[in-house]
Amino acid sequence: MNIYTQVCGLVIIALLLFFYKKQPTMGLSSERKFKITLFVILACVILDIASCYFIVYSRKYQEYIVIAICKLYLISLHTVAFSALGYSVSDLFEFFGSAHEKFLGLCYQVFCIIGVIVTVYLPLHYYYDGQTLYTYGPAAIATYIFVAIYILSIILAAMALRKHLKEKKVYALCLWMTIWSISAIIQFLNPKLLIVSFASCIGVLVMYFELENPQSSLSRRTGHFSSAVIHEYLDYLYQTKQNFSAMRISFQTTGESADENKLLRQTIEMLSDFLFSVDTAKIFDTAEGHFLLIFENTDFLESTKYQISTYFQAVENNSDVGDAITLLRPFYTIIPDCTISDNADELMMLLANYIPSNKGNSSNNEVIVTAETMKNVRRQKDVEKLVVEAMENDRIEVHYQPIFNIATNTFSSAEALVRIKLIDGSYLQPNEFIPVAELTGRIIPLSDAIYRRTLSFIKSYHIERIGIQHIELNLSVKQGESPTFTTKILQMLEDYQIDPELINLEITETSSLRSKERLHENMKKLEEHGLCFSLDDFGSGSSNLNYIIDMPVSIVKLDKLLSDEYFKDNDKAIAIVNAVIEMAHSIGLKIVAEGIETQDQFDAMKTLGVDFIQGFYFSKPLPEHEFLKFIQDNNLKYMYQ
């Protein structure tokens, strides 16, 4: 009996099934369809062997039994082809799930049933001469034709949909189908070589190693699912419209980098071992030193988190000194309802946004991400996109707000304030995008654009000739602490041939000591080149007088909040304003009152001895030409008042 190839095929499939069943899988539809294909091929190979047996011992059995077994084998070939097609496009059906695809799927099912009926009804013969054996006749030919159509469909589907399929899958499918076609042609031309079912076994072997080998979806480091498959799994959950929860466990750093790596490794190892006992979630090792837990049943989130934090406590509180272990503290980013985001990309972005910062001293060890958070993150992304587009399309504008000098009775300076011009001609105000730009790091390129625009304006219109002694530019904390800031700004001044004395940079307080030190270094260097500084927004928050003394500023800008409180007769505000003015003047600093809107406010500030006034009382921030006109008109008027 020439069944060597079939037996080999049987061994291959049995081994594949053994390994496949042993490994953890994620429950993706492609995995399920692959498993079905494996079983169908197993049945096909068994029926192939059975048909050989019945043909060889046909004398012992009635003719119709032998033919029935042979036809069952042919039917199994239809099924193999059908399930192979199902596997090929499995990702797509769920992804699109549209009526179109469902209709196409139905057509193929009908086609498969027709194929089976045709095979059942058409006559089939078999041949055995004591050595070689094979089946032939219309049923066999019809099966070949039907299977050929399937193979062609799979190749065409893989090629046509290759944008939506993984490149590897297209390649592996084409390889499988080619092996199958060649073997079918060989068997058709030489019916004695029974290699078709063996070829399908080789085909799935290729698929297994290329795509479905669950080992490749596991992290080598921890043995949990690897970051490579998170996306695929999340895609699957979103496509099947399931509600699920996510919890990321990251670690709060200690700030001492020498110990940190060792501690991190130790923590990951311990937690990883423990997580194998958690069976309520799929666990992913994200390769960045975090674990991501996905709960298909959202009810388990709370209890699992409790279980994990209890574990951490137990390790930390171990009273047995010999066994005491220090671990990094866990930080939980929890998304109870993942349908707040639309797809896997957005969810990953959401998680990435919530990596704990300033971890060492944070007492809070979790953040719960809700629909509200999602709304904010989306808005942030939209704003970020707007900023990037505006930078690319040169729609960043700078408006200038005149600052009145009480001593000279003229507008002797102005503050440069950025605006983004929208497509409809309206302006996006800085409060809507500066905080986002700060958060996302876009503030640096954005500020570069603002500075260049302002310097170009100063250069083009020689604003010093109309009485402007300096332009105040806002300096963000990120810019100020950047080690390249000094050289960058000096280079810009050089590029535009601007006298550094025409520039004043407005700094704000920073809470971080390190950042303050770096800013201080930069300020010192720039001061040597003739630039001067203002302390912005004094009195808006935690402003303290020490900052004025510590930092080399020459102007203090009283925030609108503080002056508003002052005008409301708030005793504390009155005391602060008086103290600041007195102290600033005693050390030779000047004072700007910001946000002055009325004549009364102006008079009050003037009486107080403030040096400069900025506010809507005189003018809003104005576009370049309006600003030039305003200064020309008013400086002449005030100069001769």
Ligand code: C2E
């Ligand atoms: P800021 O530096 O305190 O700027 C003063 C803000 O007060 C400006 O708002 C100005 O239009 C507004 N203002 C001036 N006078 C009055 C008044 O009399 N009444 C009222 N209600 N408001 C007045 P703007 O232009 O919307 O800027 C808001 C903030 O955005 C700025 O506050 C500054 O922190 C930031 N910003 C603006 N331009 C830039 C920039 O080029 N770079 C950076 N890093 N930040 C900027």
Ligand code: CA
């Ligand atoms: Ca300012």
Ligand code: CA
């Ligand atoms: Ca201000």
